[in-house]
Amino acid sequence: MAHRYAVHVWLCSIVMTVWACLAQAAPPRAVTCIAPAQPGGGFDLTCRLLADALNGTGITVKSRFMPGGVGAVAFNAIINQTPADPATVVAFSEGSIYNLSLGHYGARDMGDVRWLAALAVDYGAVVVRADAPWATLPDLLAAVKAEPQRVALGGGGMIGGQDWMRAATMAQMLGIDIAQMRFVAFEGGGGCIEALAAGFVQACLNDAGDSQTAIDDGQPLKLLAIHSANRLSGALAAVPTAREQGVPLDWPVLRGIYTGPQVADADVEDWRQVLNAVLTSPAYADLLATHHLEPMPLTGPALEERLAQLSQDARTRAVQLGVP
Amino acid sequence: MPDRRVRSLRATLALWMIPASLCVFGSSIWLTQNAIARLADSAYDRSLSGALRAIEADLSVQSGGLGMELPYALFANLQAAATGTVYFRISTDDGLVQIGDTRLPDPPSPTRAAQFFDATYLGQSLRVGAVRKRLAVPLYGAPTPQTVLIEVAETTASREAFLGRIARLAFWRDATALLAALAVLVVGVGMALRPLLRLRDRFDRRAPGDLSPLDGSALPAEVRPLIDSFNALMARHADQAAGQKRFFDDASHQLRTPLSVLRMQLDYALATPDTAEREATLEAMRGVVDRTARTTGQLLALARVDSGAVPLTPVDLSAILREVAFLHLPAARRKRIALDLDLPDAPETLPAAETLLYEAVSNLLDNAVRLSPPGGEVTLRLDVRPKAAALIVSDRGPGMTPERLARVGERFLTDGEGAGIGLSLAVAVARMHGGTFTAANRPGGGLEVALILPRPPALSKNRHMPENESRL
Numbered sequence: 001m002a003h004r005y006a007v008h009v010w011l012c013s014i015v016m017t018v019w020a021c022l023a024q025a026a027p028p029r030a031v032t033c034i035a036p037a038q039p040g041g042g043f044d045l046t047c048r049l050l051a052d053a054l055n056g057t058g059i060t061v062k063s064r065f066m067p068g069g070v071g072a073v074a075f076n077a078i079i080n081q082t083p084a085d086p087a088t089v090v091a092f093s094e095g096s097i098y099n100l101s102l103g104h105y106g107a108r109d110m111g112d113v114r115w116l117a118a119l120a121v122d123y124g125a126v127v128v129r130a131d132a133p134w135a136t137l138p139d140l141l142a143a144v145k146a147e148p149q150r151v152a153l154g155g156g157g158m159i160g161g162q163d164w165m166r167a168a169t170m171a172q173m174l175g176i177d178i179a180q181m182r183f184v185a186f187e188g189g190g191g192c193i194e195a196l197a198a199g200f201v202q203a204c205l206n207d208a209g210d211s212q213t214a215i216d217d218g219q220p221l222k223l224l225a226i227h228s229a230n231r232l233s234g235a236l237a238a239v240p241t242a243r244e245q246g247v248p249l250d251w252p253v254l255r256g257i258y259t260g261p262q263v264a265d266a267d268v269e270d271w272r273q274v275l276n277a278v279l280t281s282p283a284y285a286d287l288l289a290t291h292h293l294e295p296m297p298l299t300g301p302a303l304e305e306r307l308a309q310l311s312q313d314a315r316t317r318a319v320q321l322g323v324p
Numbered sequence: 325m326p327d328r329r330v331r332s333l334r335a336t337l338a339l340w341m342i343p344a345s346l347c348v349f350g351s352s353i354w355l356t357q358n359a360i361a362r363l364a365d366s367a368y369d370r371s372l373s374g375a376l377r378a379i380e381a382d383l384s385v386q387s388g389g390l391g392m393e394l395p396y397a398l399f400a401n402l403q404a405a406a407t408g409t410v411y412f413r414i415s416t417d418d419g420l421v422q423i424g425d426t427r428l429p430d431p432p433s434p435t436r437a438a439q440f441f442d443a444t445y446l447g448q449s450l451r452v453g454a455v456r457k458r459l460a461v462p463l464y465g466a467p468t469p470q471t472v473l474i475e476v477a478e479t480t481a482s483r484e485a486f487l488g489r490i491a492r493l494a495f496w497r498d499a500t501a502l503l504a505a506l507a508v509l510v511v512g513v514g515m516a517l518r519p520l521l522r523l524r525d526r527f528d529r530r531a532p533g534d535l536s537p538l539d540g541s542a543l544p545a546e547v548r549p550l551i552d553s554f555n556a557l558m559a560r561h562a563d564q565a566a567g568q569k570r571f572f573d574d575a576s577h578q579l580r581t582p583l584s585v586l587r588m589q590l591d592y593a594l595a596t597p598d599t600a601e602r603e604a605t606l607e608a609m610r611g612v613v614d615r616t617a618r619t620t621g622q623l624l625a626l627a628r629v630d631s632g633a634v635p636l637t638p639v640d641l642s643a644i645l646r647e648v649a650f651l652h653l654p655a656a657r658r659k660r661i662a663l664d665l666d667l668p669d670a671p672e673t674l675p676a677a678e679t680l681l682y683e684a685v686s687n688l689l690d691n692a693v694r695l696s697p698p699g700g701e702v703t704l705r706l707d708v709r710p711k712a713a714a715l716i717v718s719d720r721g722p723g724m725t726p727e728r729l730a731r732v733g734e735r736f737l738t739d740g741e742g743a744g745i746g747l748s749l750a751v752a753v754a755r756m757h758g759g760t761f762t763a764a765n766r767p768g769g770g771l772e773v774a775l776i777l778p779r780p781p782a783l784s785k786n787r788h789m790p791e792n793e794s795r796l
Binding site for chain 1: 387388389390392396397400409410416418419421422423424425426446447448463464465466
C-alpha cells in the first residue's frame with residue numbers, strides 16, 4: 001500500500017531512529033495538526049474534524065495550538081522549521097487565504113506551502129451573548145449605527161481580514177461609517193468568544209460551525225444570523241439567514257489543511273488519496289453534521305483552482321472596501 | 325497745575341488691585357489645574373500599568389506561537405472605575421500579530437520601558453499606556469526575537485469630569501476668596517478715608533480769616549505730614565499778615581506825623597503877624613512836604629510792584645547808579661560823607677523796570693546816607709557776575725541787629741525810621757525781576773545791601789526762559 005510506505009517515510013523523519021527505519025515496524029501513524037489560534041475556534045474545529053475523519057484509518061492526529069497573527073506565525077513556522085515534514089499539517093480557512101493574499105503573512109504567497117484538502121465549508125455567523133438585548137441582526141446593526149463606540153464587533157484576523165470585511169460590508173450596506181466602527185481583532189473565533197463572555201465585545205463575527213459547537217458545549221451564546229443562501233440543517237435550522245433578515249450577504253468559509261513546501265510529491269499524493277477516500281465516505285457526512293458543517297471535498301487541482309479564486313476575491317473585496 | 329488724570333484713592337486702588345488680583349486668581353487656578361492633572365494622570369496611569377503588566381506576564385511562546393491570556397476581569401474593573409471604555413492592542417514589530425484594537429496609535433517613543441500618552445481614537449480622547457517586550461525566543465524561526473508592543477488605553481471622560489469638578493471647586497474657592505478680599509479692601513479703604521472726610525468737614529466749617537493750626541492728632545500717620553505742612557503754611561500766612569499789618573500801621577504813622585506837623589506849621593504861619601516868621605515857617609513846610617511826597621512815592625512804587633504787570637525794558641544799570649549818586653550827592657555833602665561810585669568799564673544792560681529799579685536803589689542809598697555818621701563813607705557799586713548783576717550799597721553806619729538781618733528779604737519789613745519801606749521796596753523789586761535782595765553787616769562796622777538781578781543767558785539769541793526764573 002502506497003500510503004503505508006509513505007507513513008514509513010514520515011516515521012523516519014519524525015523519530016529519526018535508524019532502528020525504526022531498518023526494522024520496518026508498524027508504528028502508530030502520528031500526525032500533528034497545528035491549529036494556528038487558541039483553542040475553541042474554527043481552526044481547532046478543523047483539526048478535530050481531521051482527527052475524527054482519520055479515526056478509522058489508524059492515523060492518530062494530535063492538535064497543537066500555535067496562535068500568532070491569525071495563522072501568520074504558523075504559516076511562517078512551517079516554512080522555516082518543518083518544511084519537509086508530511087506529518088505536520090496546518091489548518092486554514094478562507095480567512096487565511098485572505099490574509100495571505102493581502103500580505104498580512106509577510107512576503108508570502110499561495111505557492112509557499114502545499115495545499116492538501118478542503119475538509120468542509122462553514123458559513124459566517126453573527127453570535128452574541130445569550131443575554132444580549134438584540135434579537136435579530138438588524139437590531140444589532142442598528143445599535144452599532146447608533147453607538148459605534150459602545151457596540152464593538154470582534155472577529156478573527158486583523159483590520160482588512162475576512163471577518164472585518166464581513167463587518168465592513170454589512171456596515172456599508174447600512175450606511176455605517178466604517179472608520180467609526182469598532183472592530184476588535186482576535187486570534188480567532190475562540191479569542192472573540194472569550195472577550196464576548198467578558199463583555200469586552202458585544203458581537204463576534206464567527207462562523208456557524210464553531211459557534212454552534214461552543215453552544216453545544218454549554219456556552220451562553222446565541223446566533224443572530226448565518227450568512228448562507230439557505231437555512232442550514234440540524235440545530236442550525238432554527239437560525240435565520242442574514243438574507244432573510246434583509247442583509248443580503250452570503251459568506252461561505254472554506255476550511256482545510258496544508259503542509260510544508262518541501263514535502264515530497266509522493267507524500268502529497270498519499271495524503272490526497274487518504275483524504276479523498278475519507279471525505280466522500282458516509283461516516284464523514286455524519287461527522288460533518290455533528291460539527292454543523294457542510295461537505296466540500298476538494299483536493300488537488302480543483303482545490304488549487306478554488307483557492308486561486310478565493311485569493312482573487314480577497315483582493316477584489318479589499319479594493320471595494322478601501323483596505324490599504 | 326490741575327491734572328485731568330487725577331483719580332480718587334478708591335479708583336487708583338481698584339486700578340491696581342483688580343487686574344493684579346485677576347492675574348493671581350488665574351495663575352492660581354492654572355497651577356491647581358496642572359497639579360491636579362498630573363496627580364490624576366499618575367493615579368490613572370498606575371491602573372493602566374497594572375493591566376499592561378498582567379498582559380505582559382501572560383504572554384507565552386511555549387507553543388511556538390504567541391499565546392496570551394487577556395485580563396478581561398481587570399479590563400472590566402478598569403471600565404467600571406473609569407466609567408469609560410478600555411482598549412487594548414498587542415502587536416509584534418514584524419506586523420504579523422495584530423490583536424485587539426489594532427488602530428490604537430503607536431507610542432511616541434521607541435523605548436521598551438512603560439510609557440503613557442494622550443491620543444485620539446474613534447473620535448475619543450484616550451490615555452494610553454504602552455510597554456514593549458522582547459520575546460525570549462524568535463517566533464517561526466525568525467532570525468531575531470520579535471518585540472511585542474502591548475497597549476492598554478481608556479477613555480479620559482471620567483478623568484476629565486474629575487478634573488472639571490476639581491477645577492470648578494478651585495474656581496469657586498478662589499473666586500470667593502478674591503471677592504472677600506476685595507470686599508474687605510473696599511470697607512478698609514472706607515474706614516481709612518473716614519478721618520479725611522472729617523478733616524474736609526473741618527476745612528469746610530473754617531472761618532475765612534482763621535489762620536489757626538489744625539489739630540492732626542486724630543489723623544492717620546500718612547496724612548500727618550500734610551497737616552504739618554498745612555499748619556506751617558498757615559503760620560507763614562499769619563506771620564505775613566502780622567507783618568503787613570505792622571507795615572501799614574508804620575506807613576500810615578509816617579504819613580500822619582508829617583501831616584500833623586504841616587497842620588501845626590500851617591496854623592502857626594496863619595497866626596503869626598510876622599511876615600519873616602511866616603516865610604520861614606512856609607520854607608520849613610517845604611521840607612516836610614518833600615519828605616511826605618517821597619514816602620508817598622515809595623508806597624506808590626510798592627503798590628505798582630505788587631500790582632505786577634510792569635513792562636521790562638533794556639536798562640543801562642551804570643546810568644541808573646550814576647543818576648542815583650548825583651541825586652544824593654547834595655545830602656551826602658551836607659553830612660561830609662564820601663560817596664564813591666564804583667562802576668565797570670563796560671555798560672551792563674538788563675531788561676528791567678527802570679523807574680522802580682531807580683526808586684529802589686535811590687531808597688537804599690538814601691538809607692545809607694541818612695544812617696551813616698557825619699564824615700563817613702558810602703559806596704555805590706555795580707558788580708557784574710556771570711549769571712547776575714549786583715547793585716551794592718555799603719556804608720559805615722550802625723548796621724543791623726541779627727534779628728533784623730534774619731528778616732531782611734521779607735516783605736513789609738519795618739524799623740520805625742522809614743528805612744523799612746525802602747528795604748521792602750528793594751525786596752519787592754528784586755523779586756519782580758526774578759532776583760534776590762541780601763543784606764549783611766560789614767567787618768569793621770556798617771551794612772552792605774545788594775540788589776541782585778539775574779542776567780538772561782542768551783537774551784539776543786533765543787526766547788528760552790531764564791534758568792533762574794524757572795526756579796522761582
